[in-house]
Amino acid sequence: MEIIGRGVGSVGKRLGTGNRGSSRWWVAVAALSLIAWMVVGGIGGPTFGKLSEVSSNDQASFLPASAESTEAREWQNKFTSASSVPAVVLVESPEKLSPAQLVGLGSLGNQLAAVEGVSHSASMVGPIPSADGKAAQFLVPMKQGNGVKESIQSLRAKATGYVADAGLPPGTATYVTGPAGFLADLVNAFGGIDGILLFAALGAVLVILLAVYRSVVLPFVVLLTSVFALCGSILVIFALAKAGAVQLTGQSQGILSILVVGSATDYALLFVARYREALGHVSNKWSALLRAYKGSFEAILASGTTVALALLCLLFSELNSNRGLGPIGAIGIGFSMLASLTLLPAALGLLGRTAFWPRTPKKSPAARRGAASAAGAPGIAGPVKADSANADIPRIWRLLAGMIAKRPRAVWLGAAAVLVVCASGLLQLQASGVPQSALILSKSEAVDGQAALGRHYPAGAGSPVVIVADEIAATAVLAEVKAQGGISDAAMVVAQTGSGGSPLAEPRTNAAPLVRDGRVLINATLSAEADSAKAEQTVATLRQKLHDKAPGTLVGGTTATAADTNASAQADLRRIIPIVLAVILLVLMALLRAVLAPLLLIGTVVLSYAAALGVSAWVFNHVFGFRGADASVPLFGFVFLVALGVDYNIFLMTRVREESPGAGTRAGILKGLGATGGVITSAGVVLAATFAALGVIPILFLAQISFIVAFGVLLDTTIVRSLLVPALSYDIGRRIWWPGRLGRARAMNGTQRVTATS
CATH class of the missing domain: 3.30.70.120 (Alpha-Beta Plaits)
Known part of the structure; x- marks a missing residue:
């Protein structure tokens, strides 16, 4: 990664961005990039509405072939000429039905059998009267496939119409329930994924970006970057799902949209922050763009790679639905990185400072990087006065840096104690699965019928x-x-x-x-x-x-x-968590060229995950009144929170590592905190808002993932990355880089004392 970053910088030197000829070359490259992404968006956009054609929400198809219930299902299909899923049509009367009325229900059976989607390879049974004589039911075999929602709607219409005209007792009601009824209501609940979810997420992100940038143009540039990244990922995923290479479900479709919008926006926030910073040092926008590229490329690549690899660890899952989400999510992250490193720079290069209008950044000679080496922090021998290099850091981050510099141990111990208290709620977590009737949070005829x-x-x-x-x-x-x-x-x-x-x-x-x-x-x-x-x-x-x-x-x-699904999900939790931790640890070691820092970062995000899950368990039980949690919720929460939590630590620590050779590790920590504090907090708020948008889909699993990740990300950005990690790193000092070279080296300008407060 370091070699690639250096290569980016050397490209800029060789091209010489200060002359008119090279500027025309950059304009041509940017224009070609925009055209290519326009083509991707033009094809991928309409494909978004077709994902439901290759999506499956049948729980039975989630299980591996080795599961006993899967083998039983395959044998069951041998007793019919075509596989089917049963629907139960129930007629319920407030009083006992007469023999004539029960006989008359036979005509309803004929109407039900004529509905399109009813399987005629298996026998329909009914009407079957209840022991109390107040109800009768039909067992109707339904064809499996994407048309089950429409077929169940037709069954419900037929049953309702019959009761209205058959002279049954007033108050007689009909229900279509059973496995097919639940499946249809589940598909209906997932229906908002094609539009409502995406618009909710994009709307939330737009509001946050307008507040962060206070610009008219830039929020839409960043937002379009995420939209085009989503279009590109959809193109690839649709082709793979249609070919049967991956299994797409409603939940993975929803998570894909949220993951791409959130991650692409986060990467864009980091790139834009470095671009704005570079515009304060150079006049030429293309030179500023290359500076931003060099400053953010390694962090974005490492961050995206970490999340993608963590998601690919789901390929070790026993559940087909989890295995499908692995490559689906990784593809989305890949396009998020690609759009942030190609489409966004192209748009910013063509717009230049206009992208920030009306708050256009101006060149500030006092903010040149050369002045930054004189910056320091209380607690390091040899005090010097704060200079203008600190002037562009918001006051809140200067104050926070000063507090960490004065009492680092008290800060990180206090932050860790808060997280431990939150994590105690894990004892209340009920993640052994929930009844099928509790999966749908909106009104469901199948639930009422059951x-x-x-x-x-x-x-x-x-x-x-x-x-x-x-x-x-x-x-x-x-x-x-x-x-x-x-x-x-x-x-x-x-x-x-x-x-x-x-x-x-x-x-x-x-x-x-x-x-x-x-x-x-x-x-x-x-x-x-x-x-x-x-x-x-x-x-x-x-x-x-x-x-x-x-x-x-x-x-x-x-x-x-x-x-079997719950058992597989719990086995996945024990199997995949160690694999994810090992993969992330290796990526961090390669990025930071150290061992101690990656171990500490992994420990902080695991503690943050436990705290988020503990608070979520308390909220689920005592605020929302959920009847438990899906067995896959802890695993998904872990993959997202640990991978995304490490993301923000990558943003912070790569900047600290950049600043440390010149100023020393402790001064570099405070400078890195001040330089990245605003952008990481904004990124955390954006990601929390996008995952919170999952709550608009009335599915228990998505609602729980929505809360866990949204709350966990906010916890991570406000406590872990702002207090725990910088204070712990500051307390340890340059040994944080052990056994790397920075762990043995001192600041180039000698031991300094940096004033962190204004």
Whole structure:
């Protein structure tokens, strides 16, 4: 990285940016860059609306092929000519339905069967009256695919229309629920990702940029940089998803938009800050641009590489959805870096100082870099007066630098204590998964229907446990299933019922079981709700008993899929966290050419992550009243917070390392803090605002990630990067660079005392 940075500087020297000929050359390069990105935006923009065509939100497809529920599902599909997902259509009356009314419901069954999207390769079952006579249900097999949302809407319209015209008791209501109903409502909740989420994020970023720059032009230049980066990443991701190379889900699509907008804006903020600084030293805008490039290139490259590599560590996940997010996020980060280092410089070069209008930066001879070597801080022997090199540093950062210089140990110990107290909330974190009915935060007919279903039928009706057993052990397995506590009914799928079967449908006495490749299929109805902890425990016990009684028996279904997903997510947490930490540590060592500093930086961001998760657990439980957290939430929070937290430490420490050879490490820390304080704080606010925008999508997982990352980023920028890291580094001094050369060297101008306050 250092070699690349030096190469950038040498290019500027060879080209000689001060003459008219070279300026024309730079204008041509900038114009070509803008044209290329316009083409990317023109193609990628319309592609954004097509991502839903290659996106899947079916939880069963998230699991690896080795999961027991996945194997059971593959065997289940062999008992039908095409895979399907069941929908439950429920008719609920406030009073008991008459025999004639129940018979009349048969015509509703015919209407439901005619709906486009209903699978005719599996049998529809119903109407099935409830024991109290106040409800009847249909089990409708639906084709899998992207059209399930529209098909469920048609089912709901048919059911509602029938009740209005069938003369049923006043107050009779209909619901479409079951796995297909939940999937349709989940797809509907993700619908805002195509527009609402992006506009919310861009709107929040624009407001912040207007406040930061107080410029009319520059905020839109930065914002368009992130938009074009998103367009480029979408082009590549759409092609990969269409080819089946990556699995795109609604949650990864939403995270992609937020990640690209936030990271591209952060990189742009750093580049613009160095460009503004350079304009105060040179008159030629192209020379200033090259100075900005040299000053920010290494930090942006290291930062983006760190986040991209951390995301690629998700490829070690057992869950297909997590593995898909790895390359998807890395591609987004790659385009964020590319746009910040090509499109943004081109636009700034063509606009020059006009980009900052009406607060146009002017050249300030007093702010030349040569004057900076005289700057110092209290606590270093040999005091000198503060000079004008400190004049462009905001007063708040000068005061903060002075406080750190006077009492560094007290500052970092106090900051660490605050984080430890926050981290104590981790004991309240409930991240073992949540019921399917809690995933959707907005109104859901599937959730309401599941509650209505539980009032009249066994709570697990419509989401059976699927057991695949050898034909020779079928009778013994069926008996064991029926004897299991938590199972209200069980039946073997028989040839006469077609390929679908239902545990609620009475099999014919003399019917032979349907056999496929020497195996039979048994459907069992749970007594508890299929998405409850009690149901998962029933499945776990059933698996243990059946594996002992008939080895090779598979237990699957909706409940088993959820249990396997949670187990895989928890295993991912233990596997991926050490890998991410190792990768980030290696990147920091290569960047800072030290061992101690990277270790300390890793430790601070891990502590910051624990603090953010602890506060989030308290908020989820006692403020929002969530029923728990998805098992993947801690892992995603870790990847984003640790990688992005290291980002800001990279911004700070690369500047400290730049200043240290001339002024000494302690003076360099204070100078780096003052020079980067404003831009890193702005970047943190921007990233927090973009992740907070995820809250507009009514999905529990995204809402929790939104809060954890937004709060964690703010915690990191205000406490970790502003207090803990600089104070700890200042207390250690030049040994922070051990065993690198800077750890042994002293300041070029001798030991100094730098005045940090004005």
